[in-house]
Amino acid sequence: MRDLNNLSLFAAVVANGGFSAAARVVGTPKSRISRRVTALEDQLGVRLLERSSRHVKVTAVGHEVYKHARAALAEAEAIDHTISELKAEPQGLVRVSAPPGIDHVLGAALPTFLHRHPKLRLQIVVTNRRVDLIEEGIDIAVRIRDRLDSDADLQVKTLGQIGALLVASSKFVAEHGAPQFPSDLAKFATISVAERAGSERVVVIHESGTVAEIVHEPRFSVSALATVRHAVLNGAGIAMLPEYACRDMIDSGELVRILPAWTVPQEILHLVFTSRRGLRLGVRAVIDFLAGCLSPRSSISRPTSVSGKLAPLSKVPQKCL
Secondary structure, eight states, X not given: OOOHHHHHHHHHHHHHTSHHHHHHHHTXXXXXXXXHHHHHHHHHTSOOEEEXXXXXXXXXXXXXXXXXHHHHHHHHHHHXXXXXXXXXXOOEEEEEEEOTTHHHHHHTTHHHXXXXXXXXXXXXXXXXXXXXXXXXXXXXXXXXXXXXXXXXXXXXXXXXXXXXXXXEEHHHHHHHOOOSSGGGGGGSOEEEEOSSOSOEEEEEEETTSOEEEEEEOOSEEXXXXXXXXXXXXXXXXXXXXXXXXXXXHHHHTSXXXXXXXXXXXXXXXXXXXXXXXXXXXXXXXXXXHHHHHHSTTSTTOOOOOSSSSOOOOOOTTTSBO
């Protein structure tokens, strides 16, 4: 195995155009560099440099060795960087923005994650608003959109597709019945995640491919998803909830699906962050944590798309019935 120190000094001589310049750059005496390069030549059995009292010329074989030396030194540096990262520990504050309901999904897994990284601090900003990561100091944004962000300054990690479901409590259905067609929904009390009053429109697709539009005016609306969940569970009406926010209650029987043959077009669940290069270890750790918790392969989502293709998506998780 070649001595990387000798290769490094030889590369410094070539890159800086001579022994004196190399000595100034690397902080090693010129005489020592000369001895190490000579030792490298003896070891290889070739002449790498032609020396005179005033000039140093790289031989043909020296140019070839120089190219391989640079590659070898770069790989050695990469190994050192990798090992130092493995030995390092995620720490510091990481700020995440997420839509309402996602924080509920993350809550169960957070204690284990934070226990594993005791020097890491995490702040989750719950908002439907599109945050400016750079201006607002957000490290990672969890987004549910009909299309991926195209900002060249942002990196995107796609987690999958996710939809929303019409649900009500079994008590509500027992007392009031259930709509048979999308047009029937206007006759029932509905609950909405919304900040503005007024009628709402939602596109739904039948399992046969038929598209319909639901038009309704909520009996009750609130901008907090958790409040809507609580109201639905207590029989206040029918709501369209993001699947990640109600799948567990459907599985337990607390909620039942309304118009089960109809679904809303799905949206893309993805993470957005500023750069892959130079990411702090803490940010990388949180990205991995979010991907593990929110991936559709986990329990938060079971896609129910009509076709395998992405349809034009309504913003149901941002504005639900």
